[in-house]
Each structure stands twice: as C-alpha cells, then as structure tokens.
Amino acid sequence: MRPIQMVDTKTQYLNIKGAVDAAIGEVLDSAAYINGKWVTEFAKELGAYQGDVHTIPCANGTDALQIALMALGLAPGDEVITPSFTYIATTEVVALLRLKPVFVEVDPDTFCMHPEALRKAITPKTKVIVPVHLYGHSAPMEEILQIAQEHNLRVVEDNAQAIGCSYTFSDGSTQKTGTLGDVGTTSFYPSKNLGAYGDGGAIFTRDADLAAQMKMIANHGQQKRYYHERVGCNSRLDSVQAAILRVKLQHLDAYNQARQKVAAYYNGAFANHPNIQTPVVAPYSTHVYHQYTLIINNADRDALSKHLADHQVPSMIYYPVPGHRQPMFTGMDIACGDLTVTDWLTERVISLPVHTEMEEEQLEWITRHVLNFFD
Numbered sequence: 437m438r439p440i441q442m443v444d445t446k447t448q449y450l451n452i453k454g455a456v457d458a459a460i461g462e463v464l465d466s467a468a469y470i471n472g473k474w475v476t477e478f479a480k481e482l483g484a485y486q487g488d489v490h491t492i493p494c495a496n497g498t499d500a501l502q503i504a505l506m507a508l509g510l511a512p513g514d515e516v517i518t519p520s521f522t523y524i525a526t527t528e529v530v531a532l533l534r535l536k537p538v539f540v541e542v543d544p545d546t547f548c549m550h551p552e553a554l555r556k557a558i559t560p561k562t563k564v565i566v567p568v569h570l571y572g573h574s575a576p577m578e579e580i581l582q583i584a585q586e587h588n589l590r591v592v593e594d595n596a597q598a599i600g601c602s603y604t605f606s607d608g609s610t611q612k613t614g615t616l617g618d619v620g621t622t623s624f625y626p627s628k629n630l631g632a633y634g635d636g637g638a639i640f641t642r643d644a645d646l647a648a649q650m651k652m653i654a655n656h657g658q659q660k661r662y663y664h665e666r667v668g669c670n671s672r673l674d675s676v677q678a679a680i681l682r683v684k685l686q687h688l689d690a691y692n693q694a695r696q697k698v699a700a701y702y703n704g705a706f707a708n709h710p711n712i713q714t715p716v717v718a719p720y721s722t723h724v725y726h727q728y729t730l731i732i733n734n735a736d737r738d739a740l741s742k743h744l745a746d747h748q749v750p751s752m753i754y755y756p757v758p759g760h761r762q763p764m765f766t767g768m769d770i771a772c773g774d775l776t777v778t779d780w781l782t783e784r785v786i787s788l789p790v791h792t793e794m795e796e797e798q799l800e801w802i803t804r805h806v807l808n809f810f811d
C-alpha cells in the first residue's frame with residue numbers, strides 16, 4: 437500500500453506526465469513565459485467549461501478575491517458579509533481593502549453561509565455578500581441571490597474549493613458554481629481540485645464591463661500599455677502554469693468523479709454511526725469533495741486525529757480557528773452575528789484524505805482505523 441496522504445499530487449502527475457512535460461517543454465521552447473498563448477487559451481477553455489463566462493486568469497485565489505472586490509467601486513467601511521467558517525483568504529482581503537468584514541453563521545449540514553443569518557446581518561452599509569462553496573459544496577445560492585436582489589447587493593462567490601460543482605435552481609436549470617453571482621473566484625493552488633504546479637487563480641463573470649475592469653486591475657490598472665487609468669495590482673498566471681492547467685482541465689470531471697467515489701466509500705463505511713456525521717449533499721448542489729469532512733459527535737475529535745496519525749492516517753482540521761477569532765482582526769472594525777454553530781463546528785470537524793489517486797486498500801485501512809477508534 438502506498439503511504440496515505442491528504443493529497444497525492446505526485447502520483448496524479450505521474451499518471452499524466454507525458455502530456456504535462458510536453459506542455460511545459462513547449463512553453464520553455466517558446467520563451468513566452470509571461471502572457472504566452474497558453475494563458476489566453478486556458479482562459480477560453482475554462483470559461484467555456486464554466487458555461488461561457490468571461491474568465492480572467494490571475495496569480496492566485498486570494499488575488500482573485502481582492503481584484504473582484506476592487507472592481508465593485510466600494511468605499512472604506514462598506515460592509516462585506518461572509519462566513520467566519522472559511523479559509524482566511526476570504527476575509528483577509530476584505531480587511532486589506534479597508535472594508536468591514538461582517539461574519540455570519542453557516543448551516544451545520546452544508547458548512548456554507550446560512551441565508552437567515554445573512555438576512556439578519558444586512559445594514560444600510562452592506563454592499564457585498566461573499567458566499568464560500570466550502571469543501572466543494574455550493575452555498576444556497578438561489579436564496580442568497582434573492583436576498584442580494586432585494587437589497588441591491590453584489591455577490592462574489594469564493595469558488596476556490598468547488599471548481600466543477602453544479603448548482604440546480606428550483607426551475608431545474610443548472611449552472612456551475614462561480615458563475616451565479618456578479619463575480620466568482622477560484623484558486624489553482626496545487627492541492628485544489630484543479631491544481632497547478634505552482635500558484636494560480638481565476639475570476640469569472642458574465643458582466644463584460646466588470647470583466648474589463650478586473651482585467652485592467654490585474655494588469656496595473658492599464659488597458660493600453662503604460663497608460664494607467666486606476667490603481668491596480670500585478671496579478672498574472674504564468675505561461676507554464678497555464679499550459680499545465682490546460683492539460684489538467686481535460687481531466688477535471690474525471691478527477692471530481694474520483695473524489696466522489698472516495699466519498700461514497702467513506703459514506704458507506706460510516707453510515708448510521710452514532711458518533712459520525714457524514715457530509716450532507718443538498719438537493720440543489722453536487723459535491724466535488726475538495727475536502728471530505730466529518731462532524732464527530734460525543735467523542736474526542738482530537739484524540740481521533742491522534743489515533744489516526746498513530747496508524748499512518750493523516751487528517752486535518754479545516755479550520756482550527758474561525759475567522760472571527762483570528763488575532764489579525766483584533767482592534768479592527770469587524771461585526772459578528774451569532775457564531776455558535778461556527779464555534780461548535782470548529783471543535784468537531786475532521787477532514788479525511790481525499791484525492792484522485794486513492795486506492796481501495798487505503799480506503800479500507802482508513803475507514804477501519806476511524807471505526808476502531810470508537811470501539
């Protein structure tokens with residue numbers, strides 16, 4: 437049995453090595469390391485995959501969020517509503533731009549923004565809602581978009597963990613997450629579902645004007661070289677990463693299906709266990725299992741983690757400290773709704789290894805050692 441890892445990017449690479457090495461070789465031969473044709477081609481292909489949306493590649497998923505917020509014409513102190521139960525990047529950029537993070541509660545089943553909590557957090561200063569499709573499952577977007585419309589708010593979806601996930605509206609139509617709000621963002625960090633071999637990110641929108649603004653912001657605020665219309669930043673996806681991502685995009689659906697197979701195995705093994713709550717998939721969302729995250733009830737989650745480590749099974753806590761408790765926000769102007777569920781989850785969640793190259797033997801080993809912890 438191969439050693440068990442949270443993600444196994446090496447084995448995944450070896451399985452597509454020929455195509456990846458050829459793609460990298462092409463870039464090296466061309467010497468167009470920045471702004472090579474691979475970047476435009478990749479943006480086109482990913483935009484088509486997402487359902488014909490404008491796609492702006494950038495340097496990473498954090499920049500994608502920052503650029504999206506910069507494009508919305510916000511003023512310092514404007515309020516941005518976001519879950520506290522997310523990776524720090526989501527909320528960090530809000531504070532970085534001198535906007536006010538307003539942390540709201542998540543639904544304990546889906547781990548995503550709770551629409552009722554969102555409604556309660558809206559004030560006259562609210563401008564943007566940033567739902568996060570955490571672990572690979574969509575936030576309840578139809579309700580969120582409805583609330584946004586009622587209050588004339590913008591929606592920026594943090595889709596870093598859910599590329600490939602589909603949302604089904606009540607009329608039966610479906611759309612990819614990251615294309616439902618005004619703007620969607622994603623990350624190509626190597627361990628993400630569509631991972632590069634370095635950093636990368638992208639921004640999606642259906643709005644041509646916003647697309648032009650964001651493209652300009654990512655490029656030093658210029659449309660014409662050396663004519664800078666607004667303050668922007670330097671955020672590029674490089675040609676090597678774009679060439680790699682073009683190869684990997686062709687495998688994205690198969691990769692997500694491989695993750696779903698792992699989740700199905702785990703779900704079967706843990707079904708009806710009194711201490712284990714397996715991930716819930718809401719009727720409106722598919723799940724692409726960026727993480728496979730359990731809630732451990734009436735047992736010591738940290739002792740389980742240690743027990744697993746003692747048996748060569750890695751596990752992770754995503755995330756051990758919720759945003760609203762991070763020292764970085766101390767003394768800053770933030771607001772919090774009731775975050776009881778967020779704090780509750782922080783103490784109970786545990787993520788098991790899930791990736792595209794897992795073997796049945798490994799799954800059997802992992803589930804056996806999870807289950808025997810409770811014996």
Ligand SMILES: *Cc1c(COP(=O)(O)O)cnc(C)c1O
Binds near residue numbers: 596
């Ligand atoms: C990974 C991630 C990001 C940031 O992406 P980077 O490419 O690492 O900057 C943002 N939000 C969430 C939810 C993420 O998981």
